Amino acid sequence: MKGTLKLGIALALFAVGACAGLAVVYSITKPQIEAQDQLALEASLRDLFPQGEDFEDISATISSANAGVNISSAFLAKRGGAPLGLAVKAAGPSYGGQAVLLVGVELNRSIAGVRILELNDTAGLGANAKNPGYYVDKANKVTFPGQFAGKFVTDPFVVKSDVVAITASTITSNSLTTIVKAAADAGVLWLENSALAPSADQGSAASYGGSAASESAPETTGGK
Amino acid sequence: MKSLWKTFKQGIIYENPLLMLMIGLCSALAVTSSVANGLGMGLAMTFVLLFSEIVISLFRKVIPNSVRIPIFIIIIAAFTTMVDLVMKAYFPDLSKSMGVFIPLIVVNCIIMGRVEAFASKQKLMPAIFDSLGMGLGYTWVMIAISAVRELLGNGSLAGIPVMPASYQPILFFILPPGGFLVFGLFISFNIWLKGRMEKTAKERA
Known part of the structure; x- marks a missing residue:
């Protein structure tokens, strides 16, 4: 009994020492890690909405309808107080683990652009999604995330039909498309709830079928 | 000094x-699908190995034998987490x-193996040289394999x-089967090299 206690104390002492060391390193690196994340996010936001002057954090009021896709944050891009569009940061499973995308949604329910923030898929295959020199449409130099720009959320978003897949990377192509679609849906729903997007039966009604839009919640402001 | 040098050399070729x-x-x-990854992993691994061996060699007399493995894991995990945090920050x-493979250094057999077989029984200096030799041996192979594959x-x-x-x-080389092929070729090359070095050592003697 006494021996066991001694062993336990030895183990505990080493654990305490290790924790102390970790605490020091953690407190030094934490602000740096947050700054890096913030920097990367801001660069992507400006990249999606070059005219955007300030970005309002609306993360608390947006949620994903797709259980597999998690929306970690969202920002409303504004210029001189007028909203330009929404940037939704969404994470979902892909071939090599979690993939994090930033999806820009315009007020007219089209996608402003897609940026890949994090993707750990196979180099040379799935990782081509974030390779700026890999084109799914060689003639027009369109990259895999680039092809989403200008698509409307009511488009089918089906790989190999309206979305061009990455060669030999069906899983990556499918997962990323699912994340883009879920993020865009959530973004449009938020815009509709905040009455920022024109409702389904006016404005650019001709450009989309209106199936997704017509099921949307009543046009109330989503408590900001 | 000579025996320290020998310990260091062991890890690079003879006991790579x-x-x-x-x-x-x-x-x-x-x-090892890209050189940057290979180098980063090699250095991260060398760092964890070096500091784990130092700490464990220093404390080898106060670590109770029956709970040594949990204690080793605590120490290795602490250094691995530090590397992970520093890499994320800078x-x-x-x-x-590198994704999940940095945190997985905790359960890497090289560190556990060297700590158990070497550092827990040796004085500080040999432990430092062993970890540097093993770390360098690991790093050069990682760089070489990833260079061929990339x-x-x-x-x-x-x-x-x-x-x-x-x-x-040739996508094959980036994919796991290509990794096995390149890896196998390196093993055979190393065995050939070792054989030659032993032969010249014998002739000299």
Whole structure:
């Protein structure tokens, strides 16, 4: 009994020492890690909405309808107080683990652009999604995330039909498309709830079928 | 001093952790698809190995024998987490591309193996030289394998395209089977090298 206690104390002492060391390193690196994340996010936001002057954090009021896709944050891009569009940061499973995308949604329910923030898929295959020199449409130099720009959320978003897949990377192509679609849906729903997007039966009604839009919640402001 | 040098040299060729002891292969095969990854993993591994061996060698007399493995794991895990945090803070791109394999250094057999077989029984200086030798042995093999795989499988070296534009990358080398093939070739090369070195050593004697 006494021996066991001694062993336990030895183990505990080493654990305490290790924790102390970790605490020091953690407190030094934490602000740096947050700054890096913030920097990367801001660069992507400006990249999606070059005219955007300030970005309002609306993360608390947006949620994903797709259980597999998690929306970690969202920002409303504004210029001189007028909203330009929404940037939704969404994470979902892909071939090599979690993939994090930033999806820009315009007020007219089209996608402003897609940026890949994090993707750990196979180099040379799935990782081509974030390779700026890999084109799914060689003639027009369109990259895999680039092809989403200008698509409307009511488009089918089906790989190999309206979305061009990455060669030999069906899983990556499918997962990323699912994340883009879920993020865009959530973004449009938020815009509709905040009455920022024109409702389904006016404005650019001709450009989309209106199936997704017509099921949307009543046009109330989503408590900001 | 001579025996320290010998300990150091052991890890690079004669007892190379990857090519001769053949431990810690899982992460080695997984991250060697690009030179930057291979180098980053090699350095992270060397750092954790060095500090774990130092600490364990220093405390070897007060670590009770029956709970030594949990204590080793605590120490290794602490250093691994530090590397992970530092990489996230100062090398975010590298950290992203290594993904889960940095935290997995905790359970890497090379560190556990060296700590158990060497550091827990040796004085500080031999432990330092052993960890440096093993770390360097690991790192050079990682760089060499990833260089071959990246060159053939992606047409680039350390991210810089070196092959002519007409070169169609052989994807096979980036994929796991290619990793096994390149790895096997390196093992046979190392065994041949070791044989030759032993022969010349004998002739000299």
